[in-house]
Amino acid sequence: MPQRTKIRKDEWERRLHEVQVTKGDLNRLIMDYLVIEGYKSAAQEFSDEAGIVPPVDFESIESRMVIREALQRGDVEEAITRVNDLNPEILDTNPSLYFHLQQQKLIEYIRQGRIAEALQFAQDELAPRGEESPEFLAELERTMALLAFDSSLSAPSAITDLLSPAQRMKTAGEVNAAILESFSQGKEVKLVQLLRLLCWGESMLSERADFPKVDVHGGVSSDDGTGEVTPMHE
Amino acid sequence: MTQDHRATGIPNGVRGSSTVASSPPTRHTARSFTHSSVLFNPGTAYPYTTYEPRVIRVDSARNTDVACPQSSSVSPTRARRPSATDVRALSAQRSSVAHIPAPTTEPAPFSRPSYLEHSALRHLLQTESPSLPPPRKAESTAVRADYTVGRRVQRSPSYDSDEDDMSPPREVRKSTPLPVTTSSPALLLPTRWSDEYRSPHLTVCSDGRELIYQGTTGGSDKDVAPARTAVPVPPACGIFYYEVEITSKASKNRVSVGFIGQDVKMSRLPGWEKNSWGYHGDNGTICSGDKNGTSFGSTFGVGDIIGCGVDFTQNKVFYTKNGALLGTVFDNVGKDCDIFPAVGLCHPNESIHANFGQDPFKYDIEDHVLQQRNQTWAKIQSTPLKWPADKFPERSTDALASPSSVTDESVKIPVNELVLSYLSHHGYARATRALEAQCRARGGLPARTPSAISAEDYVMVNVGHGLSTIPSKPTPIPPPVPADDIELRTRIVQSVIAGDVDTALSETRNHFPRVLEADAGLMLFKLRCRKFVELVLEAAELKKKRATGENEMGVGAYGPGWGLDSLDRVEVMGTLDGMGMDVDEEGAGLDMNTSTGTSMSSTPISVKLTPTPSVVSLASTASWASAAAAQYASALEKAVAYGQELESDYKNRPEVRAIFKRTSVIMAYDDPLGAGGDAAEVAGQAARVALATELNQAILQSQGRPAQPLLDRLYRQTAVCLTQLALMGNGAAAFADMPKEFLDV
Numbered sequence: 001m002p003q004r005t006k007i008r009k010d011e012w013e014r015r016l017h018e019v020q021v022t023k024g025d026l027n028r029l030i031m032d033y034l035v036i037e038g039y040k041s042a043a044q045e046f047s048d049e050a051g052i053v054p055p056v057d058f059e060s061i062e063s064r065m066v067i068r069e070a071l072q073r074g075d076v077e078e079a080i081t082r083v084n085d086l087n088p089e090i091l092d093t094n095p096s097l098y099f100h101l102q103q104q105k106l107i108e109y110i111r112q113g114r115i116a117e118a119l120q121f122a123q124d125e126l127a128p129r130g131e132e133s134p135e136f137l138a139e140l141e142r143t144m145a146l147l148a149f150d151s152s153l154s155a156p157s158a159i160t161d162l163l164s165p166a167q168r169m170k171t172a173g174e175v176n177a178a179i180l181e182s183f184s185q186g187k188e189v190k191l192v193q194l195l196r197l198l199c200w201g202e203s204m205l206s207e208r209a210d211f212p213k214v215d216v217h218g219g220v221s222s223d224d225g226t227g228e229v230t231p232m233h234e
Numbered sequence: 235m236t237q238d239h240r241a242t243g244i245p246n247g248v249r250g251s252s253t254v255a256s257s258p259p260t261r262h263t264a265r266s267f268t269h270s271s272v273l274f275n276p277g278t279a280y281p282y283t284t285y286e287p288r289v290i291r292v293d294s295a296r297n298t299d300v301a302c303p304q305s306s307s308v309s310p311t312r313a314r315r316p317s318a319t320d321v322r323a324l325s326a327q328r329s330s331v332a333h334i335p336a337p338t339t340e341p342a343p344f345s346r347p348s349y350l351e352h353s354a355l356r357h358l359l360q361t362e363s364p365s366l367p368p369p370r371k372a373e374s375t376a377v378r379a380d381y382t383v384g385r386r387v388q389r390s391p392s393y394d395s396d397e398d399d400m401s402p403p404r405e406v407r408k409s410t411p412l413p414v415t416t417s418s419p420a421l422l423l424p425t426r427w428s429d430e431y432r433s434p435h436l437t438v439c440s441d442g443r444e445l446i447y448q449g450t451t452g453g454s455d456k457d458v459a460p461a462r463t464a465v466p467v468p469p470a471c472g473i474f475y476y477e478v479e480i481t482s483k484a485s486k487n488r489v490s491v492g493f494i495g496q497d498v499k500m501s502r503l504p505g506w507e508k509n510s511w512g513y514h515g516d517n518g519t520i521c522s523g524d525k526n527g528t529s530f531g532s533t534f535g536v537g538d539i540i541g542c543g544v545d546f547t548q549n550k551v552f553y554t555k556n557g558a559l560l561g562t563v564f565d566n567v568g569k570d571c572d573i574f575p576a577v578g579l580c581h582p583n584e585s586i587h588a589n590f591g592q593d594p595f596k597y598d599i600e601d602h603v604l605q606q607r608n609q610t611w612a613k614i615q616s617t618p619l620k621w622p623a624d625k626f627p628e629r630s631t632d633a634l635a636s637p638s639s640v641t642d643e644s645v646k647i648p649v650n651e652l653v654l655s656y657l658s659h660h661g662y663a664r665a666t667r668a669l670e671a672q673c674r675a676r677g678g679l680p681a682r683t684p685s686a687i688s689a690e691d692y693v694m695v696n697v698g699h700g701l702s703t704i705p706s707k708p709t710p711i712p713p714p715v716p717a718d719d720i721e722l723r724t725r726i727v728q729s730v731i732a733g734d735v736d737t738a739l740s741e742t743r744n745h746f747p748r749v750l751e752a753d754a755g756l757m758l759f760k761l762r763c764r765k766f767v768e769l770v771l772e773a774a775e776l777k778k779k780r781a782t783g784e785n786e787m788g789v790g791a792y793g794p795g796w797g798l799d800s801l802d803r804v805e806v807m808g809t810l811d812g813m814g815m816d817v818d819e820e821g822a823g824l825d826m827n828t829s830t831g832t833s834m835s836s837t838p839i840s841v842k843l844t845p846t847p848s849v850v851s852l853a854s855t856a857s858w859a860s861a862a863a864a865q866y867a868s869a870l871e872k873a874v875a876y877g878q879e880l881e882s883d884y885k886n887r888p889e890v891r892a893i894f895k896r897t898s899v900i901m902a903y904d905d906p907l908g909a910g911g912d913a914a915e916v917a918g919q920a921a922r923v924a925l926a927t928e929l930n931q932a933i934l935q936s937q938g939r940p941a942q943p944l945l946d947r948l949y950r951q952t953a954v955c956l957t958q959l960a961l962m963g964n965g966a967a968a969f970a971d972m973p974k975e976f977l978d979v
Contacts, residue, residue: 005962007958012954015954015957015958016947016950016951016954017950019949019950019953019954020973021946021949021950021953021977023660025976025977026656026943026945026946026949028977029945029949029976029977030653030656030657030945033649033653034653034665034669039668039669039672039673040672041668041671041672042665042668042669042672044668045662045664045665045667045668046657046662046665046668046669048664049662049663049664049665050660050662050665188615189649190975190976191649191652191653191945192619192649193615193975193976194948194949194952194972194976195619195649195948196614196615196617196619197614197615197952197956197970197972197975198948198951198952198955199617199618199619200614200617201952201955201956201959201967201970202951202955204955204959204964204966204967205955205958205959208962209958209962211955211958213951214947214948214951
């Protein structure tokens with residue numbers, strides 16, 4: 001039984017054709033993406049053009065995005081204020097999120113070279129929390145290590161990563177997810193889940209069968225036997 | 235594929251806010267009228283817009299996305315994902331169909347146990363029909379064999395997301411059961427002990443669930459008496475579970491419960507052999523391929539209910555006792571062979587009664603399965619997302635330089651492009667533009683200007699997984715679609731849907747000439763055929779109107795100037811019997827909505843009438859009638875002339891003759907739409923939509939874009955991969971329930 005199965009392309013195409021999915025289904029996946037990722041105007045237009053009722057009101061998308069933008073430009077204080085305006089419970093009930101926001105604030109101080117303020121802030125706000133949990137402490141130590149390097153060029157990447165835009169994105173993503181959760185809206189983008197599932201499915205099946213992989217360029221693979229389809233990953 | 239039809243069984247109009255209340259039909263020609271989306275309904279308060287940027291558009295009430303009226307269908311009820319409840323209903327229904335009339339000795343068929351609703355392939359799982367040989371079973375086996383060979387008896391309707399979703403809204407659709415597609419295997423569930431695969435010492439009672447030891451001697455190893463089901467456990471269950479109650483009246487009991495492989499001898503207890511797993515009540519041991527086994531702690535005997543489940547996500551077995559989980563044991567169960575529920579008895583008058591889901595289980599198996607399902611999903615979702623390496627070759631190189639953590643941020647650009655290409659494909663022009671602008675502002679698209687956020691923010695993820703980051707054959711990224719392009723394409727497609735082939739033809743010729751030249755002008759020919767059809771329909775409509783005018787003058791209150799401006803499309807609602815009409819206040823235009831009788835009953839179609847000045851000022855019945863007659867004659871003449879032109883233009887083109895032949899059939903009918911059958915199919919709104927879809931795809935392809943949105947392909951690819959995995963015994967795939975995860979909003 002653990003013999004390798006080979007699935008011919010025409011058979012595969014036939015099965016693809018039989019999968020039940022409608023344009024309406026895919027439209028909803030797209031809407032989910034636009035809403036969660038906060039593309040407010042695109043979501044509005046799409047809702048209008050495709051006749052889809054949006055799962056949340058557009059204003060909440062807006063406020064999430066304002067918060068996200070604040071974090072992305074480094075204005076942590078503004079973000080915290082706005083999250084609390086939206087729903088004070090979000091930060092109250094989520095110590096880890098609150099810590100990460102404070103950590104981000106510390107990072108921003110350091111980035112701006114406001115060392116005295118950074119130290120003061122770390123002592124007042126972060127150190128007490130570091131005592132609460134070893135995870136927080138480790139994060140605090142990593143952040144404080146930024147101060148030890150004159151030029152970030154000489155620092156190990158694990159430390160300089162904190163100064164990268166990706167770190168801001170990470171914090172912003174965490175806040176976004178928490179807000180969505182507070183609206184009992186899914187926080188995982190279904191589209192991304194679908195892509196993960198595809199990656200998982202193709203790699204699992206590759207272990208046991210030969211089958212046409214998806215061609216991300218053409219969508220539908222051409223019929224010449226030579227080109228075959230572009231492997232998803234190999 | 236564009237010829238496929240789908241049925242919903244639900245007229246589109248039921249959800250339109252502006253659906254006109256229609257009275258019961260009064261004649262056989264009655265139109266079951268539904269709200270036509272292409273048209274403006276004067277009854278709504280929404281502003282009328284002349285240009286709708288969507289390819290397919292419903293109405294201003296924006297609660298649907300159906301460009302065209304309800305499509306007709308040749309296939310039966312539209313298949314839908316079943317909800318848990320209707321799956322039960324479905325299986326009940328299916329069983330009852332499968333099993334008419336049950337002999338009294340046979341147990342009643344039962345519906346699929348509810349814990350199996352967590353399997354993604356639940357629709358394939360069927361409770362075995364108890365009568366042997368059951369007709370249902372024969373059929374299922376045939377289908378199954380067919381699947382493995384890859385040959386099919388019958389094609390099932392396909393579901394093409396590129397066509398418009400003409401299915402009713404979800405809540406309505408939920409009530410429609412999901413049929414087992416003919417190409418998918420029906421998977422039988424074990425529901426009874428086999429009469430064949432059992433020890434001769436055992437008697438199987440009539441319902442197949444009870445076993446009684448009938449031997450005279452007992453107790454020794456040579457007296458052991460196993461039995462198993464005839465049907466193996468389909469791994470597509472994800473988890474399969476059954477319970478056994480020890481009902482013996484014997485003084486001594488030695489019952490064992492478990493699973494065995496196909497070839498295990500029917501003289502050995504479960505667990506004694508290889509490919510055999512058992513839990514033994516007399517000494518409380520579990521064993522597999524080993525007579526002695528290891529202690530499992532608890533013995534069991536008369537009155538106990540032992541549950542036994544196999545979990546294909548781990549290939550392990552778990553046992554329960556009187557509703558409590560005992561533990562999960564064994565490894566590699568069912569990995570290399572089919573496995574069957576099995577029990578072993580040993581003493582005279584020992585008996586057991588099995589529950590394969592016919593009755594409620596003692597153990598909360600549903601919760602158990604749910605937990606496992608959620609864990610499995612979480613595990614799958616924790617695998618890193620890898621986007622194909624060669625999509626963004628230039629960024630892959632960056633990734634090499636600065637390996638970064640794998641986060642969703644890293645695939646933002648490709649996902650954005652995926653979404654954009656989808657929106658653009660379907661002609662959602664405003665959404666496309668809005669998203670493009672927002673993405674660019676956020677840096678979620680490849681940078682165009684130096685000021686955009688640097689590429690390092692969006693490091694590709696294929697790094698660090700041993701993947702080749704150097705593309706074997708870099709493919710250039712197609713340039714983003716200019717917004718004008720979408721609108722243009724949308725306008726062309728919309729013209730076809732509205733029946734305005736001339737506009738579609740000239741716009742296509744001006745902007746996408748290659749579309750008409752491709753395939754030796756096939757698309758041109760198809761469009762011209764459609765034009766011919768539109769001319770015939772127009773003539774038929776005029777004829778009908780003439781008759782109406784004669785018969786019902788005074789009912790149809792035609793305002794002056796009807797039909798004058800075909801661009802100002804006004805929805806005219808066919809009321810009652812479809813002959814009466816409303817004209818909107820402005821009287822600016824007229825669209826005759828008709829729908830056909832039987833098969834096309836839910837397909838209203840708007841036929842545009844070319845204005846004839848003579849009609850305008852007519853007031854009296856007589857002059858109206860004669861003008862109508864003249865109009866009809868001229869329209870008919872025009873249609874015939876066009877048909878002859880087509881005929882002569884393509885007489886040397888044998889490859890397209892068949893299409894033409896099929897098209898010209900409509901000439902034979904006074905009222906092609908009402909004629910039903912082939913003529914209605916050629917003429918109806920569904921044919922317009924199909925042609926519009928085809929034209930949209932042809933335009934896209936002429937620009938080097940895929941005919942289907944990539945997202946559509948990705949979804950299908952995922953579904954097919956998972957189904958294949960689940961059928962091959964991958965339990966995790968069986969729990970990856972795509973409709974539930976992605977489609978139930």
